[in-house]
Amino acid sequence: NAGVTQTPKFQVLKTGQSMTLQCAQDMNHNSMYWYRQDPGMGLRLIYYSASEGTTDKGEVPNGYNVSRLNKREFSLRLESAAPSQTSVYFCASSPGPYYGYTFGSGTRLTVV
Amino acid sequence: AQSVTQLDSQVPVFEEAPVELRCNYSSSVSVYLFWYVQYPNQGLQLLLKYLSGSTLVKGINGFEAEFNKSQTSFHLRKPSVHISDTAEYFCAVSEESGGYQKVTFGTGTKLQVIP
Numbered sequence: 001n002a003g004v005t006q007t008p009k010f011q012v013l014k015t016g017q018s019m020t021l022q023c024a025q026d027m028n029h030n031s032m033y034w035y036r037q038d039p040g041m042g043l044r045l046i047y048y049s050a051s052e053g054t055t056d057k058g059e060v061p062n063g064y065n066v067s068r069l070n071k072r073e074f075s076l077r078l079e080s081a082a083p084s085q086t087s088v089y090f091c092a093s094s095p096g097p098y099y100g101y102t103f104g105s106g107t108r109l110t111v112v
Numbered sequence: 113a114q115s116v117t118q119l120d121s122q123v124p125v126f127e128e129a130p131v132e133l134r135c136n137y138s139s140s141v142s143v144y145l146f147w148y149v150q151y152p153n154q155g156l157q158l159l160l161k162y163l164s165g166s167t168l169v170k171g172i173n174g175f176e177a178e179f180n181k182s183q184t185s186f187h188l189r190k191p192s193v194h195i196s197d198t199a200e201y202f203c204a205v206s207e208e209s210g211g212y213q214k215v216t217f218g219t220g221t222k223l224q225v226i227p
Contacts (some may be wrong), residue, residue, distance in 0.1 A: 004155075031213060040121070042202065042219040043156075090155055097213035098163055098207055100146050103155035 006091050006104035013081040013111045021076040021107050023091030031094045032074035034066060036087040049074055081111045092104055113137040118218035126195055126226050133188040133221045135203035141213060145186040146204040148227055153187045156202060181204050
């Protein structure tokens with residue numbers, strides 16, 4: 001049982017380049033989330049998907065887009081990377097509000 | 113709007129000593145409360161949760177937390193820590209909003225267990 005799988009684990013981008021972070025879960029969870037983690041700031045929600053076919057903005061959506069491809073997959077796209085997007089990105093999923101999240105192992109992104 | 117405050121950014125403690133990691137929250141509605149642990153270079157893992165009922169909840173790895181509604185606190189405790197407990201701990205508050213789980217995380221507390 002893999003849980004939540006994120007790829008890639010590490011990435012270095014040049015300013016202005018684009019990339020897509022992939023996330024897949026095999027637990028049949030309805031809700032999926034993308035967070036970024038920065039030192040001293042905890043986790044901040046970028047986008048979420050409450051169910052297949054729906055996506056909504058979180059706290060810090062600027063510069064990002066998402067796609068809920070199907071129930072399993074939720075990708076995060078940076079169209080034109082900026083140094084301010086250097087961070088660790090986590091994908092999470094949940095079956096509902098009583099259960100908490102299952103997190104992936106993260107993608108460490110550096111934009112130079 | 114809900115918010116979470118973790119009062120200590122770092123807590124050093126000697127091995128086999130007790131520890132308490134503090135968490136206070138604010139919310140205008142009923143909430144669910146969680147503690148997560150993050151080991152170096154890993155994702156967050158759920159330690160325990162409070163939904164309702166008994167205010168003392170037990171989690172994995174010998175941790176427990178007590179919900180105090182009057183003080184809006186949800187402090188995490190362990191009676192005797194081990195080196196393997198060295199990690200960062202995050203408190204989180206969740207409320208249901210439009211059918212999805214709106215979760216706010218604290219800024220984390222780094223627990224350093226000293227041999």
